[in-house]
Amino acid sequence: MRNAMDRVTLTDLDYIERLHEPLSGVFAKMEEQGAAEHIPIVGTAVGRALHVLVRATGATRIVEVGTAIGYSALWMASAMKGGDIDTIDPDRTRTDRARALWSEAGVGARIRVHSGKALDVLPTLGGPYDLAFIDALKPEYLRYLEHCVRLVRPGGLIVADNVLWSGRVSGSAPDDRPDDTRALREFNAAFVRHAALDATILPIGDGLAVGVRR
Ligand SMILES: C[S@@+](CC[C@H](N)C(=O)[O-])C[C@H]1O[C@@H](n2cnc3c(N)ncnc32)[C@H](O)[C@@H]1O
Numbered sequence: 001m002r003n004a005m006d007r008v009t010l011t012d013l014d015y016i017e018r019l020h021e022p023l024s025g026v027f028a029k030m031e032e033q034g035a036a037e038h039i040p041i042v043g044t045a046v047g048r049a050l051h052v053l054v055r056a057t058g059a060t061r062i063v064e065v066g067t068a069i070g071y072s073a074l075w076m077a078s079a080m081k082g083g084d085i086d087t088i089d090p091d092r093t094r095t096d097r098a099r100a101l102w103s104e105a106g107v108g109a110r111i112r113v114h115s116g117k118a119l120d121v122l123p124t125l126g127g128p129y130d131l132a133f134i135d136a137l138k139p140e141y142l143r144y145l146e147h148c149v150r151l152v153r154p155g156g157l158i159v160a161d162n163v164l165w166s167g168r169v170s171g172s173a174p175d176d177r178p179d180d181t182r183a184l185r186e187f188n189a190a191f192v193r194h195a196a197l198d199a200t201i202l203p204i205g206d207g208l209a210v211g212v213r214r
Contacts, residue, residue, distance in 0.1 A: 017044060026105035030071040039068050039094070042135065042161050046205035047075035050133065050159065053210070054079035057157055059130035064088065065118045065144050066136030070098025070111070072161075076133065077107035086129075088114045088121045089136070118144055127151035134160035138180035141187040149196050152213045158197065163188050164207025 023031060023044065034041040042050070054062070054076045060083025062076055067089035077085055089095050095113045102108040114121045118136055122144065132148035134141060141160060148158045167173030168181040169188065175181050191209050192199045199211030 013045070020048070026074060026101050027071075030069055030074065030101060033069060034071060041068055041071040042075075043205040046161055046208055047072060049202070049204055049208060051075045051079040053157060053159065054131060057130055059083070059156070061127075061129045062086070062131045062133065063125060063127075063129045063148070063151060064133045064135070065122070066134070067098055067113060068094050070095075070101050072133060072135060073098065073111055074102060074105055074107060076131075077102070077110045078105070080110060083110070085111045086114060086125060087111060088116065088118045090115060090117050122147035122151070125151060128153035129156060131157045131159065134158070135162070138162070138165070138187075139183040141183060142190060145187065145191060145194075149194070149213065154213050156213045158199075158211045158213065160187070160191070160209040162206045163191075163201055163209045164203065166206060169207070
């Protein structure tokens with residue numbers, strides 16, 4: 001089925017980005033570090049979308065799976081009117097850097113790092129959360145989802161990044177990561193038809209799954 005998205009070009013996406021103020025301060029620093037060191041942080045468009053989703057929902061309790069150097073958490077924390085973020089990542093080298101960068105941005109007090117594997121940490125969290133953001137190991141996305149369904153309150157959001165996986169999931173690009181691709185296909189099918197969610201996939205960045213907890 002074809003629709004208006006077929007007409008969106010890279011020029012259109014550049015245009016949208018140029019409408020915004022250029023990134024500055026810690027946001028720009030994180031993007032530079034991520035690019036220079038090939039750290040897989042969310043794209044700018046997804047960061048902006050997370051910011052707007054947090055504002056729209058008034059989220060004050062957020063759980064994030066996959067911290068890295070703290071870029072997506074910074075977008076969400078800077079949109080919060082209060083409250084805090086629990087973010088999970090076993091890589092202390094990255095999360096120590098995230099902490100320093102969050103302090104520099106003035107949001108350090110709002111973010112708590114859980115240094116462990118998500119499947120070990122998620123069962124220890126109580127919730128309820130207003131928003132969960134999934135951005136770690138692709139073969140584990142489905143299991144993260146079931147924890148997030150338990151943890152997010154009715155009306156809250158579950159969001160997951162990379163669900164189009166640079167065209168591999170739809171088959172529009174060669175599949176050099178078949179295990180991740182298979183897992184994401186399973187995740188996407190489960191997510192959009194989940195009995196506990198009203199959900200869809202927004203074709204921004206590398207694909208952003210967004211579901212409202214019923
Ligand atoms: C895509 S990056 C996260 C990027 C971050 N959300 C951002 O946009 O700024 C994925 C992160 O997941 C972390 N990770 C790896 N295994 C994990 C696990 N079992 N549980 C949670 N995080 C994990 C990696 O260390 C990595 O930093």
